[in-house]
Amino acid sequence: MTRFLLDRVGRLGRFLWSGWVGVAGLALFAAIWQQGHEAYGDFILPSPLTTLQATAELLRADETWRLAQATSARAIQGFLLTAVLGAVLGIAVGYSAAAMRLARPLLTIVMGVPPIAWIVLAMIWFGSSAGTVLTTTVVAAFPLVFANVAEAVAMRDRALEDMAKAFGAGPFQRLRTIVIRHVTGQYFPALAVALGSTFKVAVMAELLANIDGIGVALAMSRSNLDVAQSIAWVVIIVAVIFVVEYGVVQPVRAELERWREAARPWGVRR
Amino acid sequence: MSVLSLHNISHAYFGRTVLDRVTLDVREGEIVALVGPSGCGKSTLIHIAARLIEAQRGRVASAYARHGMIFQEPRLMPWATAEDNIAYPLRLAGLGRHQRRARARHAADVVSLDRSDLGKYPVELSGGMRQRTAIARALVVEPDFVFFDEPFTALDVALKRQMQDLVIAAARQARFAGLFVTHDLAEAVRVSDRILVIDERVRGIAGERFIALPAGARDDAAVFATVQAYLKEDPLFAHIYDRDERLAS
Numbered sequence: 001m002t003r004f005l006l007d008r009v010g011r012l013g014r015f016l017w018s019g020w021v022g023v024a025g026l027a028l029f030a031a032i033w034q035q036g037h038e039a040y041g042d043f044i045l046p047s048p049l050t051t052l053q054a055t056a057e058l059l060r061a062d063e064t065w066r067l068a069q070a071t072s073a074r075a076i077q078g079f080l081l082t083a084v085l086g087a088v089l090g091i092a093v094g095y096s097a098a099a100m101r102l103a104r105p106l107l108t109i110v111m112g113v114p115p116i117a118w119i120v121l122a123m124i125w126f127g128s129s130a131g132t133v134l135t136t137t138v139v140a141a142f143p144l145v146f147a148n149v150a151e152a153v154a155m156r157d158r159a160l161e162d163m164a165k166a167f168g169a170g171p172f173q174r175l176r177t178i179v180i181r182h183v184t185g186q187y188f189p190a191l192a193v194a195l196g197s198t199f200k201v202a203v204m205a206e207l208l209a210n211i212d213g214i215g216v217a218l219a220m221s222r223s224n225l226d227v228a229q230s231i232a233w234v235v236i237i238v239a240v241i242f243v244v245e246y247g248v249v250q251p252v253r254a255e256l257e258r259w260r261e262a263a264r265p266w267g268v269r270r
Numbered sequence: 271m272s273v274l275s276l277h278n279i280s281h282a283y284f285g286r287t288v289l290d291r292v293t294l295d296v297r298e299g300e301i302v303a304l305v306g307p308s309g310c311g312k313s314t315l316i317h318i319a320a321r322l323i324e325a326q327r328g329r330v331a332s333a334y335a336r337h338g339m340i341f342q343e344p345r346l347m348p349w350a351t352a353e354d355n356i357a358y359p360l361r362l363a364g365l366g367r368h369q370r371r372a373r374a375r376h377a378a379d380v381v382s383l384d385r386s387d388l389g390k391y392p393v394e395l396s397g398g399m400r401q402r403t404a405i406a407r408a409l410v411v412e413p414d415f416v417f418f419d420e421p422f423t424a425l426d427v428a429l430k431r432q433m434q435d436l437v438i439a440a441a442r443q444a445r446f447a448g449l450f451v452t453h454d455l456a457e458a459v460r461v462s463d464r465i466l467v468i469d470e471r472v473r474g475i476a477g478e479r480f481i482a483l484p485a486g487a488r489d490d491a492a493v494f495a496t497v498q499a500y501l502k503e504d505p506l507f508a509h510i511y512d513r514d515e516r517l518a519s
């Protein structure tokens with residue numbers, strides 16, 4: 001039990017430590033930003049410090065929290081729907097070679113349509129409602145998750161399945177103990193990408209369909225020509241994505257993929 | 271009494287017949303070796319016997335209670351520790367955690383896998399330790415029948431011997447019967463009671479030989495002499511190293 005806890009604490013420690021590299025990257029980014037600011041002036045690109053102040057100011061307002069929550073709730077709804085649908089349909093289709101062949105061209109079409117087109121369609125179908133946001137986020141993120149899961153199931157390790165069969169596992173037990181574990185390897189990276197795109201698309205849909213949330217706030221600060229505040233909103237969106245990804249998705253992935261950690265040579269780990 | 275019997279088994283891949291009316295019996299406590307050149311259908315036959323594939327024609331009847339299987343590659347689940355891999359068949363059988371742990375540890379002891387290695391993932395184990403894990407996984411169910419599909423072909427000579435001794439000891443102690451596919455005639459002579467020669471041209475079993483050496487008297491010299499006698503004097507073994515890319519190099 002203590003070892004279990006120590007393991008997790010160690011992982012958290014490593015993660016925080018690797019955060020320093022992230023901070024270094026951010027500092028570099030801020031330096032370039034500052035250069036841009038000095039070259040183009042306050043109106044085109046406010047300085048990082050001004051933006052930080054604008055962000056702090058936004059964070060002090062209750063309204064900001066309400067908007068962030070509204071957007072997050074919609075995005076997370078879309079994300080969860082994507083996660084569930086992608087996993088269930090992906091597994092179902094991945095098991096059948098014929099369904100796989102049928103699904104591939106469909107995916108190409110769905111992924112080829114730009115999200116903006118889906119927003120327009122969804123606005124026609126659902127008007128300016130949460131349904132529009134949900135539809136566009138799911139349509140934008142689902143194909144990726146679905147394709148990854150289906151591909152992973154189709155490429156599953158038959159040798160391991162035969163092994164399970166030799167020890168008496170039925171089809172359902174094989175799915176539960178072998179296939180699903182195999183699929184998680186592709187599922188979580190796909191989810192991490194999907195998470196980012198659901199938030200981005202949710203904000204875009206709010207902005208275009210005029211639905212109360214960060215998107216609308218962004219549109220408002222744009223029409224007020226308040227560039228610092230616009231960027232501050234972007235900072236808030238990125239922060240929310242960061243919190244969800246590193247607070248939920250990555251810990252679950254790390255828990256399931258502990259064995260991959262073991263596969264890494266010692267020198268590379270940090 | 272026979273614990274496994276195949277009756278008139280025929281199998282074809284895409285219209286090409288690999289096995290044609292094969293019949294074989296394995297008696298209680300007996301280890302039967304299947305030898306033959308590469309591609310003659312040994313794996314196909316043992317997979318049919320273990321019911322991993324369905325024969326196109328023929329009947330498989332078994333009287334054993336539980337069986338285990340060891341494949342050519344270890345086939346361990348990369349995401350599970352050695353202990354969880356060994357306990358996998360018990361998990362399938364619905365045993366509780368404590369019981370699984372106790373029995374997995376016992377099986378690990380039988381194959382002399384170190385306790386400290388049980389918490390490691392397969393990537394952290396050496397090739398030999400992985401194969402030991404696979405053997406322990408087959409033995410953990412306390413089988414009365416074990417299928418071996420060229421389990422040691424990929425191992426080096428010293429390790430191979432160690433593993434063979436392990437199987438011989440386990441078979442003697444647990445008294446299981448088994449079907450042992452191998453390329454290596456010396457391996458067949460060491461571990462089995464009876465050798466069946468599979469031949470591509472007859473698409474089935476060309477003949478059988480009982481090993482005259484008592485189980486206790488199979489030292490290197492005796493095994494070597496038997497193998498040489500088979501290869502030089504017995505026409506049944508004339509073709510077993512035909513087309514064998516693994517020995518040709």
Ligand SMILES: Nc1ncnc2c1ncn2[C@@H]1O[C@H](COP(=O)(O)OP(=O)(O)OP(=O)(O)O)[C@@H](O)[C@H]1O
Pocket residue numbers: 283284288306307308309310311312313314315453
């Ligand atoms: N899934 C398959 N689909 C098509 N042909 C197959 C399949 N499995 C085996 N074969 C063919 O059947 C023949 C027998 O194969 P099998 O694997 O049983 O040989 P083997 O005796 O085990 O050979 P080896 O000693 O090299 O393992 C081979 O010619 C092989 O090409």
Ligand SMILES: [Mg+2]
Pocket residue numbers: 312313314420
């Ligand atoms: Mg084979």
